[in-house]
Amino acid sequence: MILENYKSVDKDKVVNWFEAGKTSDFDENGGNCIKYKNLQIAVFNFTRKNKWYACQNLCPHKLEMVLSRGMIGSENEIPKVACPLHKKTFSLENGKSLSDENLSIATFPVKIENEKVLVGFDF
Amino acid sequence: MSRIIVIGNGMVGYKFCEKFANHPNSDKYSLTVFGEEPRPAYDRVHLSEFFQNEDAKALELAPKNWYSENNIELITNEKVKDINKSAKIITTANNKEYSYDVLVLATGSSPFVPQIKGVDKKGVFVYRTIEDLEQMMKYAKEINAQKNNGKAAILGGGLLGLEAGKAVMDMGLEAHVVEFASKLMPRQLDIRSSNVLQLKLESIGINIHLNKATNQILGEEKITGLEFGEDDKLDVDMLIVSAGIRPRDGLARNCDLEVGIRGGVVVNNKMQTSDSSIYAIGEVALYNQMIYGLVAPGYDMANVAVNQILGNTEVLMPDDIDMSTKLKLIGVDVASFGEPYMPADKGHSVLFEDKSKFLYKRINVSLDGKKLLGGILVGDADDYNMLHQIYLNGMAIPENPEDLILGARSGEKSSFGSACDLPDSAVICSCENVTKGTICNNLENGTFSSFGDITKNTKATTGCGGCKPLVNDLYKETLKKLGKEVKEVVCEHFQYSRQELYDIVKIKGITSYEQLLNEYGKGDGCEVCKPVTSSIFASIYAETANKHNVNQDSNDKFLANIQRNGTYSVIPRIPGGEITPDKLIVIGQVAKKYNLYTKITGGQRIDLLGAELKDLPSIWKILIDAGFESGHAYGKALRTVKSCVGSLWCRYGMDDSTTLAIKLEERYRGLRAPHKLKGGVSACIRECAEARGKDFGIIAVDGGWNLYVCGNGGANPKHAILFAEQIDSETVFKYLDRFLMYYIKTAGPLVRTAAWLDKLEGGIEHLKEVVINDSLGIAQDLENEMEKLVETYECEWKQAIEDPKLEKRFNHFVNSNESDDNLVFIPMREQQVPKEW
Ligand code: SRM
Ligand SMILES: Cc1cc2nc3c(=O)[nH]c(=O)nc-3n(C[C@H](O)[C@H](O)[C@H](O)COP(=O)(O)OP(=O)(O)OC[C@H]3O[C@@H](n4cnc5c(N)ncnc54)[C@H](O)[C@@H]3O)c2cc1C
Ligand code: SF4
Ligand code: FES
Numbered sequence: 007m008i009l010e011n012y013k014s015v016d017k018d019k020v021v022n023w024f025e026a027g028k029t030s031d032f033d034e035n036g037g038n039c040i041k042y043k044n045l046q047i048a049v050f051n052f053t054r055k056n057k058w059y060a061c062q063n064l065c066p067h068k069l070e071m072v073l074s075r076g077m078i079g080s081e082n083e084i085p086k087v088a089c090p091l092h093k094k095t096f097s098l099e100n101g102k103s104l105s106d107e108n109l110s111i112a113t114f115p116v117k118i119e120n121e122k123v124l125v126g127f128d129f
Numbered sequence: 130m131s132r133i134i135v136i137g138n139g140m141v142g143y144k145f146c147e148k149f150a151n152h153p154n155s156d157k158y159s160l161t162v163f164g165e166e167p168r169p170a171y172d173r174v175h176l177s178e179f180f181q182n183e184d185a186k187a188l189e190l191a192p193k194n195w196y197s198e199n200n201i202e203l204i205t206n207e208k209v210k211d212i213n214k215s216a217k218i219i220t221t222a223n224n225k226e227y228s229y230d231v232l233v234l235a236t237g238s239s240p241f242v243p244q245i246k247g248v249d250k251k252g253v254f255v256y257r258t259i260e261d262l263e264q265m266m267k268y269a270k271e272i273n274a275q276k277n278n279g280k281a282a283i284l285g286g287g288l289l290g291l292e293a294g295k296a297v298m299d300m301g302l303e304a305h306v307v308e309f310a311s312k313l314m315p316r317q318l319d320i321r322s323s324n325v326l327q328l329k330l331e332s333i334g335i336n337i338h339l340n341k342a343t344n345q346i347l348g349e350e351k352i353t354g355l356e357f358g359e360d361d362k363l364d365v366d367m368l369i370v371s372a373g374i375r376p377r378d379g380l381a382r383n384c385d386l387e388v389g390i391r392g393g394v395v396v397n398n399k400m401q402t403s404d405s406s407i408y409a410i411g412e413v414a415l416y417n418q419m420i421y422g423l424v425a426p427g428y429d430m431a432n433v434a435v436n437q438i439l440g441n442t443e444v445l446m447p448d449d450i451d452m453s454t455k456l457k458l459i460g461v462d463v464a465s466f467g468e469p470y471m472p473a474d475k476g477h478s479v480l481f482e483d484k485s486k487f488l489y490k491r492i493n494v495s496l497d498g499k500k501l502l503g504g505i506l507v508g509d510a511d512d513y514n515m516l517h518q519i520y521l522n523g524m525a526i527p528e529n530p531e532d533l534i535l536g537a538r539s540g541e542k543s544s545f546g547s548a549c550d551l552p553d554s555a556v557i558c559s560c561e562n563v564t565k566g567t568i569c570n571n572l573e574n575g576t577f578s579s580f581g582d583i584t585k586n587t588k589a590t591t592g593c594g595g596c597k598p599l600v601n602d603l604y605k606e607t608l609k610k611l612g613k614e615v616k617e618v619v620c621e622h623f624q625y626s627r628q629e630l631y632d633i634v635k636i637k638g639i640t641s642y643e644q645l646l647n648e649y650g651k652g653d654g655c656e657v658c659k660p661v662t663s664s665i666f667a668s669i670y671a672e673t674a675n676k677h678n679v680n681q682d683s684n685d686k687f688l689a690n691i692q693r694n695g696t697y698s699v700i701p702r703i704p705g706g707e708i709t710p711d712k713l714i715v716i717g718q719v720a721k722k723y724n725l726y727t728k729i730t731g732g733q734r735i736d737l738l739g740a741e742l743k744d745l746p747s748i749w750k751i752l753i754d755a756g757f758e759s760g761h762a763y764g765k766a767l768r769t770v771k772s773c774v775g776s777l778w779c780r781y782g783m784d785d786s787t788t789l790a791i792k793l794e795e796r797y798r799g800l801r802a803p804h805k806l807k808g809g810v811s812a813c814i815r816e817c818a819e820a821r822g823k824d825f826g827i828i829a830v831d832g833g834w835n836l837y838v839c840g841n842g843g844a845n846p847k848h849a850i851l852f853a854e855q856i857d858s859e860t861v862f863k864y865l866d867r868f869l870m871y872y873i874k875t876a877g878p879l880v881r882t883a884a885w886l887d888k889l890e891g892g893i894e895h896l897k898e899v900v901i902n903d904s905l906g907i908a909q910d911l912e913n914e915m916e917k918l919v920e921t922y923e924c925e926w927k928q929a930i931e932d933p934k935l936e937k938r939f940n941h942f943v944n945s946n947e948s949d950d951n952l953v954f955i956p957m958r959e960q961q962v963p964k965e966w
Contacts, residue, residue: 008951027943035643036679038943046951049943054643054653064951068966070695071951075683075742079655081621088656090683090691095656108186 008069012062012112014101020126029121039063039074047125048074052085058116059098060125065089066109131158134229136209138164140173141411141427142235143190148435150199160201165208169193174424177292179262180299212384214404231406231438234394238374238412247346253368256293269300272366281367282355286313288456290371294335304335305363311340317465322489322505329461329487376413376420389415398446400434408434425559426450453517455510455595462510467503467520468493476502479531490534501526514599522555548602557599560592572607580604617877620657622650627878631665642680661878664765667801668873671918673925675935684763688926689745692738694952694963697745699737700762701752705772705790706733715755719748726960732769741948746936749926758924761799767806770794775812784829786812789858799922803876821849824882825865834861838868841883850893867900870911
């Protein structure tokens with residue numbers, strides 16, 4: 007099952023900091039999608055918090071590649087993304103759904119070096 | 130530690146667990162629950178929703194880990210096959226044995242299937258579990274694949290049968306409800322209301338056959354029809370049996386517990402069976418010689434049983450059980466309460482019937498005229514909650530009881546008074562047994578401060594949901610009483626209503642979301658407030674959705690409707706539905722080139738579905754070059770102005786409706802509003818453009834146009850209301866400019882004109898005062914603001930393809946030009962559609 011391709015990666019387990027693009031390729035306060043091997047990863051430039059987040063692009067609700075097209079924001083200070091299809095929301099910090107306790111998504115570490123966006127993978 | 134075992138993990142079995150988990154003594158007991166179904170308990174009452182979303186998880190009452198977190202052992206997929214009363218041991222189908230101190234039977238009931246010849250044929254189903262539905266859907270799909278006029282019958286015209294009728298329609302089959310009695314919902318309706326309901330159901334495509342005794346089910350291996358009499362047959366491809374329920378009392382019979390003549394485990398008002406260590410609750414329990422086929426009494430029983438077992442022996446089941454019900458078929462209102470019908474010597478009845486509107490209302494009043502004894506509502510059950518409360522609480526009724534169903538005719542809308550007049554003991558939510566006192570007292574003493582607090586703490590509205598309007602009224606009225614303003618705030622980030630935000634943006638000249646959030650909000654925003662403010666900016670500054678695109682709702686962000694597989698649909702504007710052959714050809718060419726599924730929409734235009742994000746700009750380039758522009762089918766904006774062909778061709782046409790529709794559509798195209806807007810123009814009262822189902826509708830009459838406003842199709846259809854008569858087309862535009870602008874400025878987010886008018890203080894008369902008589906002195910401003918929006922209109926698709934910066938957002942990947950590799954299409958009637966979820 008496709009969901010199993012996506013497992014959260016801890017910062018200290020990263021073996022490959024993949025260069026996804028320049029910071030200017032990404033929307034401010036919005037999301038974009040990148041491809042890494044067979045994975046689709048949503049990358050969010052949370053300009054307001056001056057933070058970057060990455061998670062699977064696959065919404066676990068109906069298994070469609072859409073989360074990068076969702077809107078970001080916060081709920082009680084937790085940064086989140088809302089799926090564009092049925093508006094289920096997920097924490098960008100730990101991937102837990104804020105609206106449906108049965109769902110969660112994998113998250114990936116992001117760092118910015120020399121205006122390059124690097125996403126961490128463990129393979 | 131005392132051991133409790135519950136057999137059955139259905140709705141009532143689950144409620145037992147929930148009440149147990151919340152009980153202070155529960156740590157002195159261990160609880161093990163056996164469920165025969167493969168999954169934990171789910172919401173059977175809303176089972177039909179499974180047809181829409183096939184989402185079993187969404188129906189779940191609590192996830193599996195909830196049970197373990199509350200120290201409850203849940204064993205699913207395990208049927209209990211035997212009870213040994215004297216040894217206090219049960220045995221499961223896998224021959225495992227468990228001993229108990231207290232046993233609770235919550236085995237529910239099974240559908241009753243009459244022994245008709247042929248009921249075992251393929252294609253005959255019952256309607257009780259998720260698995261039943263899955264099998265039905267699979268079978269319906271096979272039928273639909275073979276022919277396109279498949280039919281299904283439902284045996285039984287009760288509450289559940291009618292719900293199944295709707296489900297059959299949703300599965301794409303023609304629905305036939307077959308009932309043995311001479312009326313529908315025999316327990317709840319009288320003959321007249323049944324007739325009215327029958328007309329209504331037939332009008333939406335559910336066929337009704339009364340007085341039919343089914344002799345046999347026809348067909349070889351699978352069903353092909355039903356036979357009633359010698360020459361009386363009905364051809365169908367499928368049958369759903371919904372002929373009542375039978376309590377699942379087999380376990381009880383085998384161990385000699387007392388059961389009723391027609392089944393059901395006999396219980397007293399402690400829910401105890403004839404063996405004092407065994408309890409029975411829910412649809413398996415026979416209480417007062419009745420099986421109650423409803424969830425609310427079952428929940429009560431669960432509460433009584435938990436309290437009895439855990440030591441609060443004073444909690445008993447009441448003698449009288451309320452059997453009032455409301456049918457939850459979408460689009461058809463039916464409710465009955467108390468004694469729906471009764472002999473004339475018990476009281477007198479007031480009836481109101483209007484068959485042309487599918488309306489029937491009946492109330493039964495005591496002989497002294499003081500009490501409401503019961504009633505029936507068909508076609509409009511808005512007043513059900515209040516009438517039901519008046520009945521339950523024995524409240525005084527007006528001197529002229531007919532006011533209760535006709536509304537007091539002195540102009541005031543309601544003759545009920547306020548929800549706050551109900552006594553504190555009034556049970557508002559019967560599923561969760563929440564009283565008015567619990568809701569209002571906690572609001573008054575500050576324990577609850579929001580609607581969410583009420584539902585979270587009391588669980589009111591979380592069962593069947595029928596009490597939601599009443600809880601909402603109580604919430605608002607109590608806050609008002611406390612002198613607190615009831616604020617409809619947009620979301621946690623803005624403590625303002627949409628109208629207030631609109632005024633702030635306008636007066637302070639705020640031009641970006643970030644600025645608004647920094648100065649007037651808090652936090653980082655969300656998917657609720659971002660689109661609201663984008664819409665406000667659009668209405669004030671005539672901005673297209675290309676500006677602020679990260680803050681636009683996902684459809685607006687990409688100027689297209691997202692489809693269920695993440696692809697998009699393209700709907701070019703075809704004003705008034707008029708289109709040249711050349712333009713039709715271009716649409717065909719585009720569809721062919723990009724392999725798009727093509728369909729005529731319900732809005733007189735053409736939808737091209739299944740476009741990949743990255744292809745949208747090139748598709749639109751071809752369309753724009755051919756003279757098309759955005760149809761804004763994705764926006765909360767003007768969609769279409771539907772027309773009939775009118776006097777250009779039609780022999781009855783009284784004016785040129787097509788030209789007026791095109792002019793209107795061109796004037797208001799792209800107008801962003803709190804919700805979408807639709808219009809219609811018909812050239813005579815035959816009303817082929819369905820103008821009265823639109824936010825604004827215009828109908829040609831002798832001497833001019835009649836203007837109607839605030840109609841709605843969709844989920845809650847409402848006819849538009851006559852606003853002005855015999856006006857010329859210039860006045861049509863003048864009134865519409867003012868009307869639309871007033872709506873845009875004052876409505877809440879996602880509130881359509883019909884719902885807005887419902888809430889508007891003073892209603893249609895106020896609206897006429899403002900728009901026609903300029904009572905607020907703002908008419909000129911409204912016209913000017915509209916004029917500015919019209920003048921600065923730009924096609925946002927044209928903008929998007931002309932500016933490379935704007936175009937960038939349409940790539941699926943930032944770092945690759947590839948397509949989304951997760952897309953799978955399947956062939957369908959020479960076109961293609963997304964694979965199923
Ligand atoms: C394509 C179309 C169905 C069709 O194949 O015919 C359609 C498709 C959708 N409708 Fe509709 N509606 C379509 C005509 C209608 C009509 C008929 C009409 O306009 O005469 C109605 C009833 C009239 C009315 O609006 O009052 C209608 C009432 C709704 C509603 C219920 C609105 C309500 O107030 O209750 C929704 C939900 C909503 O807007 O919140 C909705 C929402 C939707 C959405 C946008 C749901 C969504 O967000 O994805 C569907 C988009 C599918 C897609 O992506 O293409 N659609 N929808 C029709 C497009 C018309 C067009 O040319 O633009
Ligand atoms: C389509 C539909 C619509 C409905 N709509 C409404 C409505 O609008 N309003 C309303 O009030 N009610 C409605 N009902 C009725 C409502 O669902 C029932 O009243 C309620 O589910 C009864 O709960 P229960 O726990 O007694 O039985 P159930 O929910 O049937 O649960 C019994 C469970 O016990 C299990 N079981 C049985 N025997 C054994 C055994 N030997 N070992 C282990 N497990 C066993 C069964 O598999 C089942 O899961 C509707 C029912 C249906 C089917
Ligand atoms: S097109 Fe309209 S009616 Fe059909 S499924 Fe979508 S929203 Fe519902
Ligand atoms: S697919 Fe994401 S919420 Fe449904």
